[in-house]
Amino acid sequence: MRSMPNTNTRNLHELSADIAAVVRDVVATGEDAVITDDGTEVAVIMSMADYDRLHLYAELADAARPGYAGATEFRAMSISEMLDVLGVHPTVDRGLRG
Structure with a gap:
């Protein structure tokens, strides 16, 4: 897994419960949210x-x-x-x- 500045990592299985909060956090902070599935990076939410x-x-x-x-x-x-x-x-x- 790579380490990127200005990112936070979220597990895909837990994401559905707080997707709105994750998106608002990305918009507010400018930090991308890296989404993982069983420890593998699969997607990014960005502004x-x-x-x-x-x-x-x-x-x-x-x-x-x-x-x-x-x-x-x-x-x-x-x-x-x-x-x-x-x-x-x-x-x-x-x-x-x-």
Whole structure:
């Protein structure tokens, strides 16, 4: 399991009882909530601002790939690879959370 800054971990089996509180906490604190199933990370709940920013970075990374315009094949990349390509370091506070 990876250790990410600004995250809290929730068990999938316990989540249904307090999903509203988890979402409100994510919005209020800006901390992502990592959801686990039997100890395996399976999902993340994040704020819309972080989601929008992540997709903006993904679009920029796609556009920066050699041969992107008209390319017919794409290579999947993990979020950590994408952040590396973009030079984004997740431990650096950018003051983007509002």
